[in-house]
Amino acid sequence: MTVPIPAELEKCRAEADRYRLLAEQSTDMISRQTPSPDWTYIDVSPAVERLLGYKPEELIGTPGRALFHPDDADNLQQRAESVRYVKGMYTNVYRYRHKQGHYVWLETTSRTIRDKKGQPQEIICVTRDVTEREQAQQSIRRLARVVEASSDMILFCSPDALQLTYLNESACLTLGADRDNPGALSLPELFDAATAQNELKTALLQAATAGSWEGTLSMQLPVQQRHAEVREIIAHRNRRENMKVEYYSIIARDITIKRKAEEEAKRHQLEMAHMSRLLSVGEMATGLAHELNQPLAAILNYSNGAQRRLDEGADDPVGTAKRAIELISRQARRAAEIIKRMRSFVRKTEYQRLRFPINDACVDVSKFLHQEAQDHSIRFEMDLDPSNPTLLADKIQIEQVLLNLMRNAIEAYSDCDKTPRPVMLSTRSTGDELHIRITDKAKGISAEALNQLFEPFYTSKSTGLGMGLPISRTIIETHGGQLWAESDGHSGTCFHLKLPLKDS
Known part of the structure; x- marks a missing residue:
């Protein structure tokens, strides 16, 4: 005799079967575990095989705690950052050992089932594989640590309003900004008005079009x-x-230390250049004294002559005095010009870029060296570019280089009996470059000496310090140019000087 199943019981069985079907078909692993410290598996859904490689029967009756990564086993008790608690449910992210021996990242939401007296009966868990998510987040966290530790300034800003949304530590320090309120600054505020309107706008447009922009x-x-x-x-x-x-994202660099170092190097260079000019004038003192003595002697002669004629009763005393005064005035202007050139050359100046004709500078330097050249029977031969190129540079420093090179050419003849004794100076502009050559026809420089020529303190002179050519090369390189020498070792030397004209 078959006993009929009450409809209520049949309904309960149907619901139980439906829930079991849902649990068995779920891609999440659903498990029941004991509330004891070892969390022994009571039941587990088939999804465990896809997640952990075990069949359900392999886990039932085994302690779940044993499979935790040692560093994650106490997450729940210690309320680690990976644990969240909301309305009686715990969500924990942890590493769990796969059957093959490696660890996978799991996220489990668990709830404790209690009896009417509040005593725990079992723990229901829903678990999913979050390995890909955790690895991505770890990569992001690693990247964030790199960004924060970077000495470069890294800033994020919105594409429309260009409000800053993030500043790394370096950016906060450099900008003096509040880390918790980056939006108080907008990107254009970090530039002057012209740069923000033009260069920054162009850079952002290029980045939006091509993906990135690089420059300064x-x-x-x-x-x-x-x-x-x-x-x-x-x-x-x-x-x-x-x-x-x-x-x-904007990557910037604090160049305060670099700028200070450059300024200090520039100041040091100016000091060395000034010292070199003083030494050059000291070496030329005899020639300069002789050159200055000529107009002074002429002034004295004209004065004495005029005085003698007046004493002797000249027929036209006014005319005689007038002619004497004109001659004296001309010689006084000549003396004043010599002193002016000398003072201009030796004065201590800051680095000043200005436009000047290079041919005029060459002529001025040759005049400065006129007496020294005459004393050594030197003849200056000029082959200057007819277009008289205009150079944008520090005029005093460029003249200092020309003077050093021309004096070297003069002195090259000091232990040489050759005649004539030309020092040739030529200027040529080729597109965006100026080429100056200073050539002598003396004995030349040996290959060994040529290799050391621009080294500090190297000199072939008994009285030289060996700093003129190194300082000259530094000056030219600071101006973006080049300075070098060529010689065959027996028939003369040619110094080549190249300077950019593109900014002129």
Whole structure:
């Protein structure tokens, strides 16, 4: 005799079968475990095989705690950062050992089932594999640590309003900004008005079009005495929304220390250049005294002659005095010009870029060396570019280099019996470059000496310090140019000087 199953019981069985079917078909692993410290498996859904490689029967009756990574086993008790608690449910992210021996990242949401007296009966868990998510987040965290530790300034800004949304530690220090309120600054505020309107706007447009921009943009920082430059702008796109730019990342560099070092090096260079000019004038003292003595002697002669004629009763005393005064005035102007050239050359100046005709500078230096050249029977031969190129540079420093090279050419004849004794100076402009040659026809320089010629303190002179040519090369390189020498070792030497004309 078959006993009929009550309809209520049949309904309960049907619901139980439906829930079991859902549990068995779920891609998440559903398990029941004891509330004891070892969390022994009571039951587990078939999804465990896909997640951990075990069959359900292999886990039932085994302690779940034994499979935790040692560093994650106490997450729940210690309320680690990976654990969240909401309305009686715990969510824990941890590493769990796969059957093959490696660890996978799992996320488990668990709830404790209690009896009417509140005593725990079992723990129901729903677990999923979050390995890919955790690895991606770890990569992001590693990247974030790199960004934070970077000595470069890294800033994020919105694409429309260009409000800053993130500053790394280096950017906060350099900008003197509040880390918790990056939006208080906008990107254009970090540049002067012209740069923000032109160069920055162009750079952002290029980044938005090509994905990135590289170059140099000088920043105008709110913190005094600090300097920084933007080196790169990257446009980050939202692939889900028609590839629109989601935000820009800006990579900049604090160049305060570099700028101070450059300024210190420039100051040191100016000091050395000034010392070199003083030494050059000291070496030329005899010639300069002789050159200055000529107009002074002429003034004395004209004065004595006029006085004698007047004493002897000249027929035209007014005319005689007038002619004497004219001659005296001409010689006085000549003496004044000699002193002016000398004072201009030796005065201590800051680095000053200005436009000047290079041919005029060559002529001025040759006049400065006129007496020394005459004393050594030297003849200057000029072959100057007819276009008289205009150079944008520090005139005093360029003249100093020309003077050093021309004096070297004069002195090359000091232990040489050759005649005639020409020092040839030529200037030529070729597109965006100026080429100056200073050539002598003396004995030349040996290959060994040529290799050491621009080394500090190397000199072939008994009284020289060996700093003229090194300082000259430094000056020319500071101006973006080159200075070198060529010689066959027996028939003369040619110094080549190249300077850019593109900024002129």
